[in-house]
Amino acid sequence: MDSSLNARWYVIQTKPHKEILAKEQLEVRGVNCYLPMAPVLAKKILQRKNNMPIDEGEPFFPRYIFAEFDVESIHTTRVKSTPGVSSIVSFGGVPATMMNSEISELKKGIAQMIPKLLAAAIPAKGDHVEIISGSFEGLSAIFEKMEGETRSTLLMELLGKQVRRSVKNCDFKFIE
Template sequence: MKDWFLLYCKRSEQERAVINLDRQGVECYYPQVNVNKIVRGKRVEISEPLFPSYIFVYFDPEHLSYTTVRSTRGVADFIRQGARPQMVQQELVYGLMMNENCEVHQAKLSSLPIPGECLQLKQGQFKGIEAIYQEADGEKRSFMLINLLGKPVKVSVENEDIVKD
């Protein structure tokens, strides 16, 4: 009986792992999100993995062994609970598939400031301090460059703590 499992891949080798797993008949899924980035001085929209280095796989362990899947090029190992690979609930994976192209989620990520933009922090320990946006730090946090005691310091803050000037 087929089940969903979560694999951890070698750094930046998700694509390679998916190609090699597909050749073995393993169904793969890794959610992606479109984000706006500046590449070579131009703003472009690119797809990035929602969970970098992780892939959901759907296969029957009775027909294809865990060792075969784990030994696939690009794969590091299964996410485990004890000695056995941890199964993932189907509802979770199908929910991610349905929400992957959700416009609200896309708009939330694309509304982030551009790197170098001056902002003011509205909450938290750095409330009222002006900062320079550096980059996103996951979905809900961002790296900001603030000036403390005359030295620029890179800090990670919640996205809702940011006020655009």
């Protein structure tokens, strides 16, 4: 990692869905990186990607990571040519920099936001949901409880009776 006194923080734009690759490749090159990730649980319950459950968190800022390096020891062309990197955010041709205090505040804000996102992502008992895929697609149900990170118990009406069924979290969504 670049520990030079002249190191500055830069905002790096990545190629689509290549944030993790860019971060890993920059770190191999001695660049300190920060890639804030949204919580796994919130994403699994609320979203799907290409009809497949999302298995890991996603970047808070899609296509952007933060990188700290000294341009005297690691030139910007080396950073821009890193696999997964598209460009360095610039204004008037000059790479934009961020202060350490701004990165610290960003980290602090995201750390405070994660518990709120998790709380919002977990339905409360009695919340109405709609099943969006699987055997019960199109049915409305009532959320009962979580069964770990990947499944939940839902109360639904089948053949005139209320029954409890275990459903993948990615197979239902909230009804607002």
